[in-house]
Amino acid sequence: MKVTEEEIRPEKVFNEYLQLTNKDVVDYFENAERFDILCPACGGKGESWAMKSGFSYKLCPDCLSIYVSPRPVMDAFNAYYTDSPSTKFWATTFYKVTEAARREKLWKPKAQMIRARIKQYEDNDPVKYIIDIGGGYGVFDEEIKNIMDIEAIIIEPSVHLAKICREKGLSVVEKFMEEIQPGELPDGRKCYVSFELFEHLHDATVFLETVFNNMQKNDLFIFTTLSSMGIDIQLLGEHAKALSPPHHLNFLNPKSVSALLQKNGFTVLEAITPGKLDIDILKKNQQYIKDPFWKNVLTYYNEEQLATLQEFIASAGLSSHMMITCRKP
Numbered sequence: 388m389k390v391t392e393e394e395i396r397p398e399k400v401f402n403e404y405l406q407l408t409n410k411d412v413v414d415y416f417e418n419a420e421r422f423d424i425l426c427p428a429c430g431g432k433g434e435s436w437a438m439k440s441g442f443s444y445k446l447c448p449d450c451l452s453i454y455v456s457p458r459p460v461m462d463a464f465n466a467y468y469t470d471s472p473s474t475k476f477w478a479t480t481f482y483k484v485t486e487a488a489r490r491e492k493l494w495k496p497k498a499q500m501i502r503a504r505i506k507q508y509e510d511n512d513p514v515k516y517i518i519d520i521g522g523g524y525g526v527f528d529e530e531i532k533n534i535m536d537i538e539a540i541i542i543e544p545s546v547h548l549a550k551i552c553r554e555k556g557l558s559v560v561e562k563f564m565e566e567i568q569p570g571e572l573p574d575g576r577k578c579y580v581s582f583e584l585f586e587h588l589h590d591a592t593v594f595l596e597t598v599f600n601n602m603q604k605n606d607l608f609i610f611t612t613l614s615s616m617g618i619d620i621q622l623l624g625e626h627a628k629a630l631s632p633p634h635h636l637n638f639l640n641p642k643s644v645s646a647l648l649q650k651n652g653f654t655v656l657e658a659i660t661p662g663k664l665d666i667d668i669l670k671k672n673q674q675y676i677k678d679p680f681w682k683n684v685l686t687y688y689n690e691e692q693l694a695t696l697q698e699f700i701a702s703a704g705l706s707s708h709m710m711i712t713c714r715k716p
């Protein structure tokens with residue numbers, strides 16, 4: 388199915404969201420204490436890569452991950468994510484006007500992909516629960532319940548989003564994943580999922596440790612996030628919309644995220660980049676592309692050729708949208 392950026396991020400509403408975010412960046416982060424961090428994937432010492440809205444992004448020369456450093460303290464992010472004007476706008480306005488398109492174009496295919504992976508890796512021991520970390524609007528959970536006999540529990544710290552999920556009759560734990568204690572979730576085989584969350588994490592290792600400690604042997608963990616090797620991020624640099632502080636702090640890539648997961652005890656089953664939007668994003672931002680080859684490709688190729696190129700980008704692991712499936716051994 389063809390997906391365009393306009394369908395899931397209509398420019399007019401998205402720009403209003405960005406304006407609110409710019410104000411929140413000042414209100415919640417300008418005076419926040421900041422500290423230098425090493426590469427969240429491998430611990431390497433990053434080098435300056437881009438500046439955006441007063442946030443500095445570094446590139447790790449060892450594993451090619453990109454990350455925000457110096458990083459504002461955790462309290463600033465907690466206050467921002469729990470109840471700020473831009474997160475409220477996202478939950479109540481932005482998401483609502485895009486929900487129908489997102490359900491069709493993003494969540495239904497995602498539910499299919501997750502079901503396929505659960506079926507592939509459950510090995511005669513059926514998964515009973517989906518634990519959706521940062522479940523947002525709960526659309527994924529509605530969709531997976533439509534196509535699978537499975538219970539869904541959403542972990543969602545935002546008061547606005549948790550309320551929306553409850554109104555849909557979904558089970559919600561209104562907390563950050565890091566606050567969940569082992570044993571707090573019901574017994575039975577689980578598949579933990581988190582979509583577009585990992586790039587927001589203040590401390591990726593603490594998050595992975597929490598998930599790992601909550602998981603029981605053979606539980607699955609499937610998550611999507613942004614890849615630093617994504618073609619739009621590589622070609623657009625600071626102009627890439629994906630570089631959006633205070634939201635996106637960590638951009639690992641299929642190799643670096645796999646190494647980090649293994650270091651934290653997970654067995655990595657698959658690390659792929661099934662993205663669909665890269666070419667669309669590049670076409671809309673051609674003025675920022677310096678590389679003459681890619682500039683020419685985007686004007687010279689027709690729609691059909693560009694669709695083939697998008698498929699190649701995804702299958703070669705070069706899309707900025709990445710999906711990882713792993714298991715607790």
Ligand SMILES: [Zn+2]
Pocket residue numbers: 426427428429430431447448449450451452643
């Ligand atoms: Zn690194």
